[in-house]
Amino acid sequence: MDHKRTRIYLDYAAATPVHPEVAAIMQAYSSQVFGNPSSVHSFGREAKTVLEESRESIARSIGADPGEVCFTSGGTEADNHALVGTAFASRRKTGKSHLIVSSIEHHAVLGCAEYLASLGFTVSVVPIGGNGVVDPTDVVRCITPDTCLISVMHVNNEIGTVQPIEAIGSAARERGIIFHTDAVQAIGKIRLSFRSLPVDLLSMTAHKIQGPKGIGALVIRRGTDLDALIHGGSQERKQRAGTENIPLIAGFARAVTQAMSDVEASMRHASELNEILIRKIQTAVGDVIVNGDREHAVPSILSVSLDGGRYAIDGETLLINMDLRGIAVSSGSACTSGSVQPSHVLQAMGRESRNASLTIRFSLGNQTTHEEVETAADAFIDIALNAAR
Ligand SMILES: Cc1ncc(COP(=O)(O)O)c(C=O)c1O
CATH class of the missing domain: 3.40.640.10 (Type I PLP-dependent aspartate aminotransferase-like (Major domain))
Incomplete structure (x- = not known):
């Protein structure tokens, strides 16, 4: 393969x-x-x-x-x-x-x-x-x-x-x-x-x-x-x-x-994919936290967190497990993802560090397909449900 x-x-x-x-x-x-x-x-x-x-x-x-x-x-x-x-x-x-x-x-x-x-x-x-x-x-x-x-x-x-x-x-x-x-x-x-x-x-x-x-x-x-x-x-x-x-x-x-x-066409495409991701993930993982006000956000970035008290996994393992399934996502900003630290953005928003560090950022491009986001959502759901306490 x-x-x-x-x-x-x-x-x-x-x-x-x-x-x-x-x-x-x-x-x-x-x-x-x-x-x-x-x-x-x-x-x-x-x-x-x-x-x-x-x-x-x-x-x-x-x-x-x-x-x-x-x-x-x-x-x-x-x-x-x-x-x-x-x-x-x-x-x-x-x-x-x-x-x-x-x-x-x-x-x-x-x-x-x-x-x-x-x-x-x-x-x-x-x-x-x-x-x-x-x-x-x-x-x-x-x-x-x-x-x-x-x-x-x-x-x-x-x-x-x-x-x-x-x-x-x-x-x-x-x-x-x-x-x-x-x-x-x-x-x-x-x-x-x-x-x-x-x-x-x-x-x-x-x-x-x-x-x-x-x-x-x-x-x-x-x-x-x-x-x-x-x-x-x-x-x-x-x-x-x-x-x-x-x-x-x-x-x-x-x-x-x-x-x-291409701004409008790109964002229409990203919105469709974003909705698929959110819908799939929220349906399967009821307590997932979607970060930031979606009404005031670009659709090409979707950040979700899990409650560290309810899932027996850490942020780095979550990221590595996604990567092992061939899915490249980020734990937060690119510059801090070499070392998975609790995000300063989520902490500034008042998130406890156990949630802030159990976060995945999906970011979408013009080349991203429906099939890709479906597969990525399935992988995230599977990893999360396997780690649920
Ligand atoms: C909001 C923001 N500002 C600045 C930068 C840094 O840009 P560059 O990588 O071109 O130095 C980045 C890159 O991740 C960014 O996302």
Whole structure:
């Protein structure tokens, strides 16, 4: 039996297969366009054209101006650039040094906030209710005259909840505070127009939308004051020095165009599959906990927990048992799944750690089939029922 063909991949929120058209573009630009975009000669100009056309197509797909798109090495760097860049510029220019982040941010934001706290910045972490959605009034309550930045993600990577970024962004704007949103998990799931959102800084990455790893962008609204993280040449309007990676950037552009043109169809497909998963699992495992408010969540992410007191299995064994049956799912966020720790998101939502660590995240992609989710649900049900005390 071909092992590869029997495997089922339901971890699209961690990584996605590179789209064949993206791979073809990257291949072509790796071998054919090798000039340095900063060079004046025709080889350089050719690379510069690809760079600027890619920037334009990304900007068009998300309703931004091309000059607002600053390429980075991915979502982590974009988040670091937003937080550290704003904090440093603000402290130097206005003396303000207070930041607000939500408790369910990705580690790329939370780790950065901790780093800034170690440098003397003050950080408020907004608490979250059991539904996994940040309440804008809780954010407003944290604002002080010293606040320079608010960072709340668009879509949570562990439970899929969509955050009220318009309300939070408007509150920030009224007070002249810079608002950053990590939209890594929103691109391709939610139609967005950067121009009409009250957002100053927006992070994105290619590898969640069938693009390559190691490339992303921070979209920076014109006039937003932030320092560069990487200093040197004057690439990316002096926001990020270093020779641009043309094949990755061209692949990223194709992935964004593709993902944003298919948002509605992709989410309809994900909704159907999500319903099958929930219905099957809830029917067979009556006490399963579905994490996060499903009314305010993308359908491509479904996180379920079992009560650790009622099931004689731990999170890691649950995950390994799924893998042994050929089903790739995650225990929570990709970055913590190497070691199965209770999820900081579920803990922030008030879950006891015995439930928080007995959690599976199914994440669905355009390639996912009905048959795959049926098989995955059956496997989960079987493992759970066998472990019931
Ligand atoms: C919400 C969120 N932000 C940031 C990142 C980090 O992005 P990257 O892997 O491109 O550094 C991830 C990746 O899992 C994510 O889900």
